[in-house]
Amino acid sequence: MRIAFKGLALAASLALAGLMPAAAQAPAKQEAPAAAAAAPAANAAAPAAKPASPELAMDGAPAMTVKPMLGQPTDGLMTIQPQVTANGRRAHSFHDHILLPLITAISLFVLALLIWVVIRYRRAANPVPSKTSHNTAIEIAWTLIPVLILVAVAVPSIGLLNAQYKPAPANAVTLKAIGNQWYWSYQYPDNGGIEITANLLKEKDQVAAGERYRTDADGPRLLATDNRIVLPVGVPIRLITTANDVIHSWAVPAFWIKLDAVPGRLNETSFTIEKPGLYFGQCSELCGARHGYMPIAVEAVPPAEFAAWVKAKGGSMPGEAKPAAAAPAAAAAPAAAPAANAAAPTNTAEAAPANAATAEAATGR
Numbered sequence: 001m002r003i004a005f006k007g008l009a010l011a012a013s014l015a016l017a018g019l020m021p022a023a024a025q026a027p028a029k030q031e032a033p034a035a036a037a038a039a040p041a042a043n044a045a046a047p048a049a050k051p052a053s054p055e056l057a058m059d060g061a062p063a064m065t066v067k068p069m070l071g072q073p074t075d076g077l078m079t080i081q082p083q084v085t086a087n088g089r090r091a092h093s094f095h096d097h098i099l100l101p102l103i104t105a106i107s108l109f110v111l112a113l114l115i116w117v118v119i120r121y122r123r124a125a126n127p128v129p130s131k132t133s134h135n136t137a138i139e140i141a142w143t144l145i146p147v148l149i150l151v152a153v154a155v156p157s158i159g160l161l162n163a164q165y166k167p168a169p170a171n172a173v174t175l176k177a178i179g180n181q182w183y184w185s186y187q188y189p190d191n192g193g194i195e196i197t198a199n200l201l202k203e204k205d206q207v208a209a210g211e212r213y214r215t216d217a218d219g220p221r222l223l224a225t226d227n228r229i230v231l232p233v234g235v236p237i238r239l240i241t242t243a244n245d246v247i248h249s250w251a252v253p254a255f256w257i258k259l260d261a262v263p264g265r266l267n268e269t270s271f272t273i274e275k276p277g278l279y280f281g282q283c284s285e286l287c288g289a290r291h292g293y294m295p296i297a298v299e300a301v302p303p304a305e306f307a308a309w310v311k312a313k314g315g316s317m318p319g320e321a322k323p324a325a326a327a328p329a330a331a332a333a334p335a336a337a338p339a340a341n342a343a344a345p346t347n348t349a350e351a352a353p354a355n356a357a358t359a360e361a362a363t364g365r
Helices: 002-045 086-120 136-164 303-312 323-343 348-363
Strands: 173-180 183-188 194-198 229-232 236-243 248-252 257-261 267-272 277-283 295-301
Touching: 086 136, 086 267, 173 229, 173 248, 173 257, 194 295, 229 303, 236 248, 236 257, 248 295, 257 267, 295 303
Parallel strands: 173 236, 229 295
Antiparallel strands: 173 183, 183 194, 236 267, 248 257, 248 277, 277 295
16 A cells, blocks of 8 residues: 555656646746737837937948048148148158258248349449359359259159059058049948948028038038048058049048049059048049039048948948848748748658758858
């Protein structure tokens, strides 16, 4: 009898042990639909993030504003704009340390020579003029000294010119600038073919009510654009220029860049921006009646922010799959699922391979 009772007690305990997991899982299964139903409500209740400035919110780009003395003309500035590229700093140093002292010395020498001639050879001081027709030493000097001056200027000039047209490395970001009468359009061939059109921002009294107009945060008058181009800091930039109608010229003084855009031709140069900021330029080739209304506005941002901007514009970074390319595969997976389910056998063990194949197609693995 004791053995029988022990057997019944053991059977009862095993049965309770088998029922416990099912009982414990039942509330979780019932709570799952409630949690799923609550998720859309939470998402709907969450307010949409608003940019700091609606005028400067450009598809995920940072709301960057102008900074004094950087990337724009400045009242009272007596020298070249502060340079933010290696070539720009080199050219600025060439201007300040070689060209400016040289032209100053030549100007002072010529002025002193003129003053000496006026005083020394005036009629009162020199009533009987000299009849000297040749002076070998002076003739050699005024021929040789200008040649030496030109050589001193040519050596750094040729080196700087060569540096300006040095080919871009393989990891450069390509920007294609296309001149039009009278605006600029841009393409990012290495980032999914992003295209941007940049037009001059008009003043408040030049637009209709409700239309966007230039503010001080957008940039100086005649230099602010409705769409800015975004470029990464510290990454080589390959600039390609062309035009659709007449000759234009893409010029940003702070980058030491001025490259003609010629119809039917591709011109190329490269540069690397060293400092984040907002930089302005203009078309520098007389291209028609509205030549003065083709501004250029560039936002230089860290590489991570540039990648976020590219994704916000629907593009992709090199080595990444384009978002649009992944969509057809994802759309094809649900369409293939009903056919796979209809053809699946009723036996659960036999249906497992078909379900596994469907999951593999959906994930792309």
